Amino acid sequence: MALILREKAEYLATLRWLEVFLMETLASWVPTTPEMEVKVLLGRHIWDAAQHADALGKRTFELRAPLHYTLTPLPRYLRFMKELASVEDTTGRIQAIYDVVLPGFAARCQHYLRNSDSLLDEPSFRVVEGSLNDYARMRREREEVCKEINGTLVFDSSRAREWSRQESAISDIVAHGSGSTLAPGVAV
Amino acid sequence: MSASSKRKNVAGITLCADPAREQCFHVAQDDAEMQSFEDSLSEAARRERLHRHMNNEMGALEIAAQCLADFPESPWELRMQLARQASDESRHVRALYRRLLQLGGRKGEFPIGNFEWAVTNMCDTVAGRLAIQNRTFEAGQMDLLGGLRKIWRSLGDETTAEVLEHILADEINHVRFANQWIRKMVQGDRRLLLKVASAIRFLADTNAALSAGPEGGPPESSFERHAKLGINVEDRRHADFSDDEINEILRQAGMSSLVRN
Numbered sequence: 540m541a542l543i544l545r546e547k548a549e550y551l552a553t554l555r556w557l558e559v560f561l562m563e564t565l566a567s568w569v570p571t572t573p574e575m576e577v578k579v580l581l582g583r584h585i586w587d588a589a590q591h592a593d594a595l596g597k598r599t600f601e602l603r604a605p606l607h608y609t610l611t612p613l614p615r616y617l618r619f620m621k622e623l624a625s626v627e628d629t630t631g632r633i634q635a636i637y638d639v640v641l642p643g644f645a646a647r648c649q650h651y652l653r654n655s656d657s658l659l660d661e662p663s664f665r666v667v668e669g670s671l672n673d674y675a676r677m678r679r680e681r682e683e684v685c686k687e688i689n690g691t692l693v694f695d696s697s698r699a700r701e702w703s704r705q706e707s708a709i710s711d712i713v714a715h716g717s718g719s720t721l722a723p724g725v726a727v
Numbered sequence: 728m729s730a731s732s733k734r735k736n737v738a739g740i741t742l743c744a745d746p747a748r749e750q751c752f753h754v755a756q757d758d759a760e761m762q763s764f765e766d767s768l769s770e771a772a773r774r775e776r777l778h779r780h781m782n783n784e785m786g787a788l789e790i791a792a793q794c795l796a797d798f799p800e801s802p803w804e805l806r807m808q809l810a811r812q813a814s815d816e817s818r819h820v821r822a823l824y825r826r827l828l829q830l831g832g833r834k835g836e837f838p839i840g841n842f843e844w845a846v847t848n849m850c851d852t853v854a855g856r857l858a859i860q861n862r863t864f865e866a867g868q869m870d871l872l873g874g875l876r877k878i879w880r881s882l883g884d885e886t887t888a889e890v891l892e893h894i895l896a897d898e899i900n901h902v903r904f905a906n907q908w909i910r911k912m913v914q915g916d917r918r919l920l921l922k923v924a925s926a927i928r929f930l931a932d933t934n935a936a937l938s939a940g941p942e943g944g945p946p947e948s949s950f951e952r953h954a955k956l957g958i959n960v961e962d963r964r965h966a967d968f969s970d971d972e973i974n975e976i977l978r979q980a981g982m983s984s985l986v987r988n
Contacts, residue, residue: 575785
């Protein structure tokens with residue numbers, strides 16, 4: 540079902556929350572991840588998440604919501620994200636971000652695009668499609684790093700599969716109608 | 728538990744515990760444990776300099792990232808700058824590592840130290856951390872890089888000089904945004920000045936306590952060490968230091984004759 544304008548702002552505000560959460564998670568993992576190449580990979584991608592959040596936050600304002608409007612996802616998704624952020628081993632962290640979180644975000648972005656209008660909402664399409672392109676690049680960069688440190692990390696693919704299953708089992712993430720999305724001073 | 732809340736004790740001084748490093752690295756706790764060379768221009772000495780610089784950039788990455796993790800309430804525009812800095816420092820690590828490998832070096836070839844991380848993360852305000860890391864350490868690095876790129880060029884190593892040239896350009900931006908944000912935050916809350924001043928005092932005291940002087944003599948201050956390579960006045964201007972601030976730095980470095988009246 541197509542989103543109305545207010546729901547679009549809420550959806551983008553939720554995507555913004557995800558990007559800020561990703562930025563903060565990567566940031567907190569950088570000092571506690573020993574492997575230099577992985578540390579540097581996570582550090583590079585902090586800036587990607589920040590840019591996505593920035594663009595989404597500016598777009599919410601254009602949709603008559605506050606500048607950098609940010610909406611916490613529904614509790615089930617919030618719990619899942621926090622669970623992933625608590626992973627402590629390097630291979631688990633790589634899998635959590637590049638095999639679960641980014642594909643999950645990409646699916647949420649695709650859902651948005653399917654339920655919006657590429658003409659009326661073209662600026663949002665530019666922002667969201669930009670994120671999708673970056674996710675693909677970020678995952679390629681992960682592959683390059685894993686090749687570079689070939690053999691030093693052993694991945695448990697069943698763990699990533701289970702996380703992906705849990706992520707995709709959560710259909711709704713946006714708390715529609717949970718907050719005022721109209722910016723102060725905007726005529727009603 | 729935040730990585731910045733863990734503690735270690737070095738020579739009676741409480742500092743932030745080291746960030747995670749691979750087993751191949753030997754983490755030194757003071758200058759005496761670092762490797763030094765009689766011939767500072769030997770191939771091994773050059774690799775050691777690159778190796779040390781690579782680890783310092785890793786520390787800068789970690790400090791910027793930790794600011795993002797520890798101060799989520801900071802203004803969004805400042806967080807964007809810190810995120811960009813994290814990405815820049817990551818790029819610096821990669822560039823220096825690539826050069827180190829080209830020169831026959833390897834990760835863990837020499838001891839490393841995490842002094843900047845250990846001191847900076849003792850501050851509980853983002854303004855204090857910016858004052859120590861960006862405005863002091865990174866500004867000091869601007870001075871060092873201003874001279875070092877010329878030394879590498881004089882040795883015929885244009886590739887390394889070019890790496891340092893790019894790093895210097897990025898560091899100017901990091902120092903500039905810190906200068907601008909510290910001013911802005913202090914204007915908004917004058918009490919922060921006290922926090923910033925005590926952060927710088929803590930750095931000076933720790934530096935004096937842990938730095939070994941030349942040939943066992945009294946410790947050199949960072950000003951004295953930087954003065955050997957010169958103060959990079961032009962880039963400090965680019966980084967938004969005021970003329971008064973630059974003059975004060977020149978005076979402290981024993982270069983009063985260069986101070987503009």
